[in-house]
Amino acid sequence: MAAPRSTERVDDEGPLYRAFLEKREALLLFLAARTRCMATAEDLLQDLYLKLHGLDDEAAVRAPAGLLYRMATNVLVDHVRSRDRSARRDASWRQETRSTLAGEDVAEEAAADEALIAQERVRLLAEAVAELPPQMGRAFRLHKLKGLTQAQTAQAMGVSVKMVEQHIQAAVRNLTRRLRP
Amino acid sequence: MSGRTISQERAAANAGAWLARLQRDDLTAADAEAFDAWLAETPDNAEAYREALAVWHEFEAVAPEVGAELAELGRRQALRQGVSRRRWIVGGGLAAAAALTVAVLPQISGQPDVQVYATGKGEHRRIALSDGSTIDLNAESQLSVAYSRKGRDVVLADGEAIFDVAHDPKRPFVVEASGRMVRVLGTQFDVRNRDRALSVTVARGKVQVSPVAASSAQAFVLTPGQRLRIDPEGVGRLASVDPAEAFGWRTGRLVYRDEPLADVVADLNRQFVRQIEISDPELARMPITGVIVIDDQDAVVARLGLMLPVRSVPSERGTLLLRK
Numbered sequence: 305m306a307a308p309r310s311t312e313r314v315d316d317e318g319p320l321y322r323a324f325l326e327k328r329e330a331l332l333l334f335l336a337a338r339t340r341c342m343a344t345a346e347d348l349l350q351d352l353y354l355k356l357h358g359l360d361d362e363a364a365v366r367a368p369a370g371l372l373y374r375m376a377t378n379v380l381v382d383h384v385r386s387r388d389r390s391a392r393r394d395a396s397w398r399q400e401t402r403s404t405l406a407g408e409d410v411a412e413e414a415a416a417d418e419a420l421i422a423q424e425r426v427r428l429l430a431e432a433v434a435e436l437p438p439q440m441g442r443a444f445r446l447h448k449l450k451g452l453t454q455a456q457t458a459q460a461m462g463v464s465v466k467m468v469e470q471h472i473q474a475a476v477r478n479l480t481r482r483l484r485p
Numbered sequence: 486m487s488g489r490t491i492s493q494e495r496a497a498a499n500a501g502a503w504l505a506r507l508q509r510d511d512l513t514a515a516d517a518e519a520f521d522a523w524l525a526e527t528p529d530n531a532e533a534y535r536e537a538l539a540v541w542h543e544f545e546a547v548a549p550e551v552g553a554e555l556a557e558l559g560r561r562q563a564l565r566q567g568v569s570r571r572r573w574i575v576g577g578g579l580a581a582a583a584a585l586t587v588a589v590l591p592q593i594s595g596q597p598d599v600q601v602y603a604t605g606k607g608e609h610r611r612i613a614l615s616d617g618s619t620i621d622l623n624a625e626s627q628l629s630v631a632y633s634r635k636g637r638d639v640v641l642a643d644g645e646a647i648f649d650v651a652h653d654p655k656r657p658f659v660v661e662a663s664g665r666m667v668r669v670l671g672t673q674f675d676v677r678n679r680d681r682a683l684s685v686t687v688a689r690g691k692v693q694v695s696p697v698a699a700s701s702a703q704a705f706v707l708t709p710g711q712r713l714r715i716d717p718e719g720v721g722r723l724a725s726v727d728p729a730e731a732f733g734w735r736t737g738r739l740v741y742r743d744e745p746l747a748d749v750v751a752d753l754n755r756q757f758v759r760q761i762e763i764s765d766p767e768l769a770r771m772p773i774t775g776v777i778v779i780d781d782q783d784a785v786v787a788r789l790g791l792m793l794p795v796r797s798v799p800s801e802r803g804t805l806l807l808r809k
Contacts, residue, residue, distance in 0.1 A: 337507035430554035
């Protein structure tokens with residue numbers, strides 16, 4: 305796994321930087337929970353790294369990991385608000401033609417047979433969701449596919465936010481087991 | 486069943502829980518640090534999480550397309566249901582017979598139906614089995630249940646569970662844990678399999694505990710109010726106990742009689758994500774006698790302070806216990 309270029313030439317030996325290098329992998333996995341892909345998570349991690357420069361290292365000495373995760377949480381919450389969710393809500397969810405496939409990087413310049421493979425995979429993903437228990441499937445569709453927040457999903461379904469989280473948890477387990485490579 | 490280990494299965498269950506938790510609208514740095522601690526527990530956790538993440542990202546990338554496909558599937562299904570409903574009117578008897586055959590099939594195929602259950606930190610779960618038996622699973626526990634016509638086989642790979650077994654003389658209920666078999670007909674008992682030590686406490690009925698492999702190790706028969714403990718070296722000891730104490734965890738009460746603080750903290754750390762650490766080994770050996778109600782973690786730590794001369798300070802993983 306390649307580290308971002310700038311982390312390789314860290315000349316500062318402060319505890320915050322050491323903590324960053326030590327926690328790099330965990331921070332990446334944390335950020336990736338809400339990004340579109342691993343590459344976006346890497347970008348966010350890079351943003352976070354750049355923010356370390358402006359910080360007084362002394363203040364962070366006592367609990368560097370705590371500070372890093374506070375920063376990571378802020379980065380993530382800001383990122384989600386500014387990009388993923390709004391972009392998705394504006395996206396053509398209701399547009400039911402396959403032409404939307406072309407908007408995705410996978411299919412953008414893909415050859416015809418690659419597009420066919422991508423289409424087949426979409427069908428498999430959809431079937432796996434269709435076979436979830438009804439309430440679990442509904443929570444997953446609203447939250448993950450339509451991009452509603454957990455609270456909005458709870459409101460739409462008339463259940464508690466905690467229940468939505470449980471449905472999502474079970475759906476992730478079920479879908480991962482079925483669809484993992 | 487796939488060839489995954491129990492640890493991998495548990496990691497997979499927890500990975501789903503974490504991925505869901507990290508989607509919370511009010512995500513905090515405390516969630517993030519708890520996630521970090523979970524990742525660090527075992528390499529299986531990061532691997533399971535990456536696996537779940539890969540599927541999660543895949544859905545993210547093609548969400549509109551999957552949504553469209555689902556809408557299409559829904560339309561086709563509605564169409565099929567329309568057709569089959571019409572057929573039902575014509576040949577209702579035939580359709581009913583076919584449905585019955587499908588329902589009976591799993592019973593006669595002879596293949597036991599294996600279900601795996603796992604709980605994470607602070608998670609309790611009640612499992613209702615098809616024969617009316619119930620299993621209460623304590624936090625950080627993993628068991629599998631295989632029911633067949635000949636028997637009811639449960640493997641408690643790790644953790645603790647209370648079994649309330651429906652009487653069925655034709656199908657013995659057998660729990661395997663830590664190299665022993667606990668065999669019963671109909672009874673209520675607790676099995677704890679943690680850190681290679683086994684403990685069985687009986688509230689009702691009678692159970693037999695014997696080695697899984699043929700060996701010269703002793704078999705024990707337990708009656709209500711008895712507890713058998715087998716240490717990692719295989720030495721077994723019988724004691725009289727109040728079963729209500731051993732069963733207390735189900736209702737959020739942990740009862741201890743002269744247990745070292747280290748063991749008590751190990752139990753507590755299975756109930757809360759924020760971890761408690763003990764500053765020195767001598768403190769870890771101090772015995773505790775009393776009841777700890779599992780509600781709010783800060784209150785639990787404060788109660789420890791009433792039972793032992795300890796005070797607590799925040800630490801990176803949660804709470805550090807120091808000698809007063």
